[in-house]
Amino acid sequence: ELHLVLNLATHIHVKSRRKNEEEKRADLSQYFPIFLWVLRDFHLTLQDEEGGAITEKEYLERALRLVPSQEEKNQLREVIKELFRERDCVTIVRPVADEAELRNIQNVDYEKLRPQFRTQVEAFVKKVYTNLKPKKIDGAVVSGSMFVDLAAEYCKAINSSVVPTIHTAWASAIQHQLRLSLRDAVQAYRTKMNEHAMQHLPMSEDKLRDLHKVTKAEALKILLATKLDSDPRFRESRSQFATRVKQLFEHVRMENSNVSQRQCDKIARELFKSIEQKLQAKGMYQGFNDLLSDWEQLKQLYLQKSAGPAKLEVLSWLNQQLLQAAQRLWEDFEVAMEERKSQLKQQLAESEARMLQVKAPDEAQRQWLSERLDLERRLDESKRNAESVSQKAAREKAQLLDSERTLREQMKIMQDRLNSERRVPALETTPSMASTTNSEIQSLKDSVVAMVSELRSKKLQRNQMQLQVEHDKQMMSLERRFQKQLQEARSRSEQLLEKLRQSYDAEVDTLKRSQSELRDQNKDLEQKLSLAQQESKLLNRHLHESEEARRSQQRQVEVAQQQSQLLLGALERLGAGKDSDEKELD
Numbered sequence: 001e002l003h004l005v006l007n008l009a010t011h012i013h014v015k016s017r018r019k020n021e022e023e024k025r026a027d028l029s030q031y032f033p034i035f036l037w038v039l040r041d042f043h044l045t046l047q048d049e050e051g052g053a054i055t056e057k058e059y060l061e062r063a064l065r066l067v068p069s070q071e072e073k074n075q076l077r078e079v080i081k082e083l084f085r086e087r088d089c090v091t092i093v094r095p096v097a098d099e100a101e102l103r104n105i106q107n108v109d110y111e112k113l114r115p116q117f118r119t120q121v122e123a124f125v126k127k128v129y130t131n132l133k134p135k136k137i138d139g140a141v142v143s144g145s146m147f148v149d150l151a152a153e154y155c156k157a158i159n160s161s162v163v164p165t166i167h168t169a170w171a172s173a174i175q176h177q178l179r180l181s182l183r184d185a186v187q188a189y190r191t192k193m194n195e196h197a198m199q200h201l202p203m204s205e206d207k208l209r210d211l212h213k214v215t216k217a218e219a220l221k222i223l224l225a226t227k228l229d230s231d232p233r234f235r236e237s238r239s240q241f242a243t244r245v246k247q248l249f250e251h252v253r254m255e256n257s258n259v260s261q262r263q264c265d266k267i268a269r270e271l272f273k274s275i276e277q278k279l280q281a282k283g284m285y286q287g288f289n290d291l292l293s294d295w296e297q298l299k300q301l302y303l304q305k306s307a308g309p310a311k312l313e314v315l316s317w318l319n320q321q322l323l324q325a326a327q328r329l330w331e332d333f334e335v336a337m338e339e340r341k342s343q344l345k346q347q348l349a350e351s352e353a354r355m356l357q358v359k360a361p362d363e364a365q366r367q368w369l370s371e372r373l374d375l376e377r378r379l380d381e382s383k384r385n386a387e388s389v390s391q392k393a394a395r396e397k398a399q400l401l402d403s404e405r406t407l408r409e410q411m412k413i414m415q416d417r418l419n420s421e422r423r424v425p426a427l428e429t430t431p432s433m434a435s436t437t438n439s440e441i442q443s444l445k446d447s448v449v450a451m452v453s454e455l456r457s458k459k460l461q462r463n464q465m466q467l468q469v470e471h472d473k474q475m476m477s478l479e480r481r482f483q484k485q486l487q488e489a490r491s492r493s494e495q496l497l498e499k500l501r502q503s504y505d506a507e508v509d510t511l512k513r514s515q516s517e518l519r520d521q522n523k524d525l526e527q528k529l530s531l532a533q534q535e536s537k538l539l540n541r542h543l544h545e546s547e548e549a550r551r552s553q554q555r556q557v558e559v560a561q562q563q564s565q566l567l568l569g570a571l572e573r574l575g576a577g578k579d580s581d582e583k584e585l586d
Helices: 002-009 023-029 056-063 071-083 099-103 115-131 144-159 166-196 205-224 232-280 288-305 310-423 431-585
Strands: 035-039 087-091
Touching: 023 071, 035 115, 056 087, 087 115, 144 166, 166 205, 166 232, 205 232, 232 288, 232 310, 288 310, 310 431
Parallel strands: 035 087
Antiparallel strands: none
């Protein structure tokens, strides 16, 4: 059998063409394994011709020496020495001495075997495991499946009456193994991504990328398990693996983005319905604090429920909706403020009208005070006139009394004189005396008439003065009655004025507080709107930065792919040039 294998091996070429026949065995020797010659039931003594001890390997080398007149065996010896550069020998004695036990050796316990046999077997096993090396071709380790492919290529070539070549068969085996490994690696990546990614979409971009890296590394292990990373064809397969994995990952990313977009849109619209309903129902929001509180709750719920790359994009849309909601709420507040302002203006006008009504009693009071002062002045003048007239009447009365008394005295004197004259005889009376007496009497009569006239006029004046005093008394009574009525009216007007003043002050205070509250709310709304706008700008900037980072990473990936393609192209060109050189050498 060894002779057949060796003769068959001599018909296998390393390359399709050789320069001379002598280097065939030298080229084949590098592909042959270690030759270990095991001699069982060995009973010879290991010594040379002079009786000196030799080793088992030396025994093998002595056995491979050429012996004259044994051409066929010498040829086999030469082939063994040329094809197996590394060779060794192991000798093992018979396991048992008894022939019966030897025929039934499979049923004999290991401990009952000869100690020397057991020692030699254990040394043999140790040597095999110590010197065992994996089969390699051109530095590449040959796996079991590749060895089968290699043998199939040899058989195919022999059955086709073609000289089998190691390089050609090895290239076919490598190509076949790389195709299988590439298929298995891509399938492993696809299966794991389907199980851990496609069934759990959407997910964050970072989580998906981490899962992609882990899955790609595990799938790459299948490709690297061939131990062909030094072969140029492996680099091509690895490039194809990277391209296929990239296509699958881009498909997963696109599906993740679509699912994330649909889910985030759905969640955002459902969550925003509550704010939309409150905005449609006027008066539900008393201020921007309520809106911001609802927004914070909505934002937390959205961030908890949403996932995937569309999360920030839809959140930016929600920020735009919030700004629009704040604008709508601000417009509602402006309308409410305008209505409240018009109501306050109307109330202010009514208050001013009531104040004018309140001022009317003040005018009446001032008019009453003016009339009262006029009446008091007239009363004082009447009193002074009455006193002056009384005094004048008293003086005139005294004068009249004095005049009356004087007149009576004169009349008495004149009466006495008349009486005395009557006692004088008429003869004695002279005409001159009579005329004198008559003139005096006439003068006295005139004086009496004048005094009577004057008394009558004085009496008339006194009656007029009494009438004036009576009129003044009536006027004073009327004045007291009017003053009492005016005092009562004044008291009622002051009470009404006080009530109106209190109501007006309360309304003015209410209006001032409302105006102050509206101003504060306006300032708060402006600040919150500004904060919301700043937050929206910040989110937009973050979104833009993340988009720029993603684009930058994509550009880097594209550049890396281009460099990889260029490098692969250069390696392929170098490989093609090397193959052409080898063909030229052949």
